[in-house]
Amino acid sequence: PSKLKEEILAKYPRKVARKRDKAMVVNDPGVDQEILANVRTIPGIITQRGCTYAGCKGVVLGPTRDIVNIVHGPIGCSFYAWLTRRNQTRPATETDANYIPYTFSTDMQDENIVFGGEVKLKEAIREAYELFNPGAIAIFSTCPVGLIGDDVHAVAREMKAELGINCFGFSCEGYRGVSQSAGHHIANNQLYKHILGTDDRARMGKFQVNLLGEYNIGGDAFEIEALFEEAGITLLSTFSGNSTVESMAYAHTADLNMVMCHRSINYIAEMMETKFGIPWIKVNFVGAKSAAKSLKKIAEFFGDAELTAKVDAIVAREMAKVEAVREAIKPKVEGKVAMMFVGGSRAHHYQDLFGELGIQVVSAGYEFAHRDDYEGRKVIPNIKIDADTRNIEDLDVEKDDVRFRNDLAAKKAELMEAGYKFSDYEGMMPDMKKNSLVIDDVNHWETEKLIEFYQPDLFCAGIKEKYVVQKYGVPLKQLHNYDYGGPYTCFEGAINFYQEMQRMLDTKIWKLVDAPWKREPEIVGSMTIEA
Ligand code: CFM
Ligand code: HCA
The missing domain is CATH 3.40.50.1980 (Nitrogenase molybdenum iron protein domain)
Structure with missing residues (x-):
């Protein structure tokens, strides 16, 4: 990958190369590495970002x-x-x-x-x-x-x-x-x-939680809701999949916030903790093992024997179903090579599903995430606040002396003592293999080079990449809209995803793709860039 990186950079004017160099990291999970992220895309580069x-x-x-x-x-x-x-x-x-x-x-x-x-x-x-x-x-x-x-x-x-x-x-x-x-x-x-905190509603359940950063793409949130309901966990509000404005108004009466997409919603989690004393934990319901781990972590927070037993029973039952399908599919797709470039969290979350199938993720990146989503929240104090970030209002949040949950703050302190982790996200890079290539705000030129170098069996991205990649004879799975598929969360979702991977990878059809421009280029030209 270092050689690939060199080749990619060699094409850029010197100033551009210097910047892109910092946005591409040959990963080493054993050491602290810095990546350049959340900075302006260089004009002239075709980015996948939105506005x-x-x-x-x-x-x-x-x-x-x-x-x-x-x-x-x-x-x-x-x-x-x-x-x-x-x-x-x-x-x-x-x-x-x-x-x-x-x-x-x-x-x-x-x-x-x-x-x-x-x-x-x-x-x-x-x-x-x-x-x-x-x-x-x-x-x-x-x-x-x-x-x-x-x-x-x-x-x-x-x-x-x-x-x-x-x-x-x-x-x-x-x-x-x-x-x-x-x-x-x-x-x-x-x-x-x-909206938040405008409705001080009476309790609706014994274990009240909010799910932050789950947007119900392809019905993902429905899967999570069903599991909570079975376990007896009261989901007050989701920000914002399958949500109502009413539910957001009383969300501050929760005992725990769960953050799924850290990138898009960590701000509310932090503000709710400062104002109302509601602790937050990072969860991930993509991947069967991650879903099980997340459910168990919620049960552990409440420390209630009945809830724990219920969660354990659900996990045991569902994992048995998942394992049966996984064992049948894994041998067919194991060892295949994938790469994924999605906006924020999903480039990380979906690695769990690939891991379960033995598919190797050789390169991944976010379109717009920040350094903490790559390197973990520990780097937040060291992130340089540039003019673009300063342009976005950062609210001054104060403790609500009347509604602040001292009981929850005490519970948090006690659990932390026992090693339970709150307010933490370790980021994508520590979870990726050594020598995998991590790239922020990848562009078309880099995508083409990645495909040539790795010859991946699968490319995961969005609609802007889809057809270009497919014309290289590489199947592309959209991880934004799921290509009309989904849900992919929790246990049913994992099974759904495994089957989808088998359909996409266990076929030779893509090798037959022959892009017309490869046979007969419409335009032939050359370009020189002066450094
Ligand atoms: Fe969070 Fe998302 Fe994502 Fe995102 Fe998005 Fe999305 Fe995404 Mo598309 S909130 S960061 S801004 S998980 S829309 S549901 S799929 S880029 S990886
Ligand atoms: C957005 C929405 C998007 C785009 C998806 C894509 C989504 O960023 O404005 O590029 O295919 O998930 O719908 O991320």
Whole structure:
């Protein structure tokens, strides 16, 4: 991999090479290695990243079903966010609010750019209110909104007073940060400010938890919900797969927060702990063993004999089913080589599933994660805060003296004494093999070189990579939308994934792919780059 890295860098102008050098690490889990992450993509490079608006509106708020999410901007931005992320939802009854099949937009025109769009935004909010009578309305700013200076927050305040419903805005203009990641942070902040803690509801169960950073792609959250229900764990709210705004309002009454996607939601976990004293743990329900471990860790937190027995019984029963399928499939796919480049957590989480099948992950990376997602949270104090990060509001959170759970803080201290880990994420790099190649914000040129070098049996990424990779004769599994498949979480999900891997890997069809441009190039040319 060092040689491959050299070859990749050799093509770049010197300044670019210097930067990309730091974003590519030949992994050594035994030592502390630093990676360059969460910095601007170099202009001219074809990145896979999306924008801040995508991270805020599409990712974090997209899966909420009963908030009317209005996009303030040109229609293209709304169309982009319309049902593209496969986040499923299940309203309690047929008449319960579900706005996910809709897209709401102010459809800004040239005139609004010149004379301002606030009037049109107010009209859109009133119209949405009259038509749907929702519990909450949210406004998402696209690039032009920030450029012309429409004050979406002032509009939200005015509309909240006029209509008497919760209404709040997000300054999540596409260019606000270097990637989707900034949008996650902005979304976390506004959820914290405008929803969290607004409903002090009485207890609903003996063991109350929230699941943070699970967005129910392909029904993933449904699998987790079913297991919790069977075990007798009360899931108050999920941020934000299969969620309601109501459930987010009383989420602060939980005893424990579980963080699935660390990248997109660690901010809320931290803020809830500071304000309400709710501890958080990192969980992962992708991979049968990881799901079992996560369930057991929750049971251990509560330390209740009945709960522990139930969880143990569920795990034993489900693992028996999983093992039967795994043993049948593993010999067929063992030793195959895979690589995965996904936005954030999934490039790490899915390695557990591959490990269970004996598939080797030779290279992996995130589009937009931060150093802590690679190297572990221990590096957070050393992360340089640059101007792009400073541009994103970092909320000053204070302890709520009335509602702070001293009992939970005490429980945390006691369990930590016994070696139980809270507020911790060790990152992807310590989990990867020595000499695997870790790459942040991979681009097309690097992807092509990776394929030539490793000749992988499987490439995992998204829609932007899919067809290019397939034309190399390499199957591509989308780990964003699951290629219309899923769920892949928990035990049923693991079985589902193993079977999918067998279908994709145990076939010779991909070797027959012959891209037309390989036979007959349409354009032939050469290019010289001056350093
Ligand atoms: Fe978290 Fe996600 Fe991901 Fe993400 Fe995303 Fe996604 Fe993703 Mo696409 S929140 S970081 S911003 S796990 S949309 S559900 S699949 S890039 S790896
Ligand atoms: C996003 C959403 C995305 C895109 C997926 C892809 C998703 O980043 O705006 O590139 O295939 O999961 O839908 O990550």
